[in-house]
Amino acid sequence: MVSLCICFPGGTFVTTRHGVKQLDELLQGEEVLTLTKQSQKWTQFYTWGHIQRDLIAEFVQVKVKGGKELQISEEHLLFVEGKNGKRVAKNAGRVVIGDKLYYFDEDSQCTELLAVEEIGKVQAKGVYAPFTMNGDFLANRFAVSCYANVSNCKVAHAALSPLRTWYKVRPEKEDLLSKEGIHSYAEKLMKFRELITTSPFARKVVTNK
Template sequence: MLLPTLVTYLAGCAFLLSPVGEGCGPGRGYGKRRSPRKLAPLAYKQFSPNVAEKTLGASGRYEGKITRNSERFKELTPNYNPDIIFKDEEKTGADRMMTQRCKDKLNSLAISVMNLWPGIRLRVTEGWDEDGHHSEESLHYEGRAVDITTSDRDRNKYAMLARLAVEAGFDWVYYESKAHVHCSVKSEHSVAAKTGGCFPGGAFVTLKNGTRKSIRDLQLGEQVLASSGSDGGGELVYSQVLAFLDRDPSSWKLFYTIRTVAGASLSLTAAHLLFVSEGSCSEGAVPTLGTMRTVYASDTKPGQCVLVTEGKAGQRHGEGRLSRVTQVSVRGDRGAYAPLTHQGTVVVDGVVASCYAAVNQHALAHWAFSPLRLMHRWTGHTGSRANGLHWYSQFLHWLGRLLLDSQHFHPWGMAQALR
């Protein structure tokens, strides 16, 4: 009876089930057709995101030219998608060679082009460059960049083509020339491309007996300090660990470290949700109802306030108190863990955080995971496995890709889900 009940529940709320299941890292309509979201074309010479191409927030650093004789040539794969025209003026097939990430985004873009302009196909004028035709350290040399047009070469379409490329998940898009749009992606093995929503293994939680324990050693069924409030506020309680949405001891991740006036220091990946104050806040104050909201860790700024607690053994925890963020830095570390508690919140290294990532609303994410909490209540387990992405998270990834657009998702988190 459990599976049919869960399926019925999910079918009834399909619009809201999204890639929030991506513990580390998340289509189109179901039922009533939603009105399409209006897309704004890129302006000539505009690039998105608004940072340099080879920076962390875009496609990342240049890693070296790939040649047919190099070991890294195995990183490239040919793209034989019949819905894409490859110019291939060298007659070597080089324009078809690209990283898997670039291939995935290009194939997704090809569908968008045909949907928007029936009878028109995507055209690639430049792909992998093995002949040195581009500037020094161009990502074309790594198969991570493509120059594109439409098959009819109608330049009036290129501004919207650039926008479609952004929506398809390219990590950097530049309306570079009146004759083409330039797109690029992160490296397959870069820490930026593997960013999702987790805590490092060395982070600490507080158990019910008052002792502290590293997340890497945390076990299902243990009770950890969490917040009872849907916005991170409210009474601090002990909440049972129901599952790990992701547990990956070996992967290398990029973590944002949030430091506060109170001395708290929390590290979490870019797409993870963190509770911050709305407007001004007083150091050490208890937040009032409705003054907290969730933001992605990568969007946290100095001057905002987060909820902290000392979390020492033998003390009554009471409520989280506000502490102002003084610094946000970025570092790499190995191992990533995303515990899910019954409350949907967890206190890690003395800071109250959400258990969720990728989608920008904690309440929506917590609601989407209610079937998993129900399953635990009925059966006493959630079907967790030792390591890797939880099956329910994988299901939400799949469903979100079918049903939803990327409007409310973290760009890196959504990119991870679509890899």
């Protein structure tokens, strides 16, 4: 069975060149804000990895100091402070109280590390998994990856390289307003991964470790 990339509810906020928008208002080709290791930058939103506007789904809700919060699916990657102060990706379902998340304060234009104070589960409407050229973005001003159901952002981003190239060179744009479901390219990658990990050879390698 192929697992779904649920990711974020439609009410999640992103910062665009034209101001703050909800994910369910985002238009193809818009630039959204993200964070590099040193500062912030703009990256283009080019398509949905998964979108189902009316689906009610369960999300992990993480809250930090000041009541700031993020709703995100448990298998989705967000960025936390790791050992030696390095930024690392972590599945939202594995986040624990005390983990420090990267948060961009647009008033001060500074990146802050905010400790998680509360973790819960909520249900919300809409399933939105945006793909950006940089492979990440700011969701409710928290630094998050575009990818889920993986353990390595760099590998996932490399696997999407042909798709990004396709969107760069094609002259016409998709009709994202009528799009629903998982992107066909992402779905094929998920099926290929499942085929590899469940093959007799893969099981033999695991058994022999």
